[in-house]
Amino acid sequence: MPMHDDYCDVLLVDDSADTIALLTQELSGAGLKVHAVRSGPEALRHLDRHAPGAILLDVQMPGMDGFETCSQIRARFDDMPVVFMTGLGETEHIVRGFEVGGNDYVTKPVAPPEVIARLQAHTRTARLVRATREAVNAADVAMLATDGERLLWSNEAARILLRELSGEAPAGLQLTEGSVLAAPLQEILVLRQNQDECLIPLTGGKLRARRVSEADQAVGIVALSRGDAAPAGNGWNPPQLTAREGEVLLWVSRGKTNRDIADILGMSPRTVNKHLEHIFEKLGVETRTAAAAAARNLQLA
Structure with missing residues (x-):
């Protein structure tokens, strides 16, 4: 099997033997490893043994349908990509798929090249998200990660620093993962586009926020420190890694x-x-x- 940057293994969930045969052949031919099951309960049992890179999930299946299957998958895995397969024009299915935690959808009859492209794109994003989470959690300095609107993660050092600088109003600056950044911290979001660093005045002092990821990345990593301290590194700017x-x-x-x-x-x-x-x-x-x-x-x- 060829190995490349877009490699991923996929759990295919569909009650149609013909669909499984077609997609298994096409995805395997593109270098993806395919595990196929024919029901939601089978998919959940498979996930007890192995966590794939992405899941391709049919909406309409007898018994446990794709929506219920996705809900149970999402209860176990926060960041595993789930791509729904739904009938053409079934808008209510598309909306509900996103509501239960789906990442994307393709319409039947499926076009294998489109399915492959979407699976590879979501797998790349998921890998970046996981690596970012690990980097943020492992860092000794205060760090957080955002997707441009919401807080994805923060480490304990960031939470401690924000508490120290919150003064008498700490509730407004609590770092709650998955929530929209509090108003005083919204300035951090501009670091994704046009500047490397900013100073944010808070009740207990100034917060220095410095972008340490590339500006155009889907997940932005920001290092936090006290604004009254001299910038670390004696003016050295760290290289921009992809x-x-x-x-x-x-x-x-x-x-x-x-x-x-x-x-x-x-x-x-x-x-x-x-x-x-x-x-x-x-x-x-x-x-x-x-x-x-x-x-x-x-x-x-």
């Missing part, structure tokens, strides 16, 4: 080999090595050990 390079560097900093990283991120070891070449060049280092040290410095900058 999302994929950031993922590779994260696992390098955790001591993983190229083969391990390839398995984790679903790419070939050669592709991992190519990303490392770019990382070394941007960080100005020559070894994995130096890159890992630079990764820790980036977190502390």
Whole structure:
């Protein structure tokens, strides 16, 4: 099976043997690994044993339909991509699919190239989201991640800092994951587009917010610090790594080999090595050990 950056394994859930046969052939031919089941309960049992990269789910199935199946999947997995298959023009199905936690939909009769493209796109996004969550949670400095409107995650250091700077009105600045950022923190969102850093006046002092991810990424990572402290790094600006390079560097900093990283991120070891070449060049280092040290410095900058 070919390995590439868009590799993913897919759980296909459909009660139609013909649909399963067609999609299994097409998806497998494009390098995707396919597990097929014919009902919602079978899908849930499969998920007890293996978590795929994405799920392709039929809406209309006897017994447990696709909506109920998706609801139960979402109760187990917050960020697993679910793509519905629905009949052409069934608007109410599309709306309900999003309401129960679906990420996307395709209409029947399905066009395999479209299905493949959507599955690959959602798998890439899910990988980025998971890597971002791990990076944010592992950092020693205050960090949070947003999708441009809502708070995705924050670490304990960020929550402590916000409590310290909230003064007498901490309730308005609580970092509740999944909620829209509080009004004083809305300025953080402009970091996604046209500036690297901003100072936000709060009751207990100024909050310095600095973007540490690329401006155009779907998930933006922001480092927080006290605004009355001198910016860390003595004026040094950390290099802008791509999302994929950031993922590779994260696992390098955790001591993983190229083969391990390839398995984790679903790419070939050669592709991992190519990303490392770019990382070394941007960080100005020559070894994995130096890159890992630079990764820790980036977190502390």
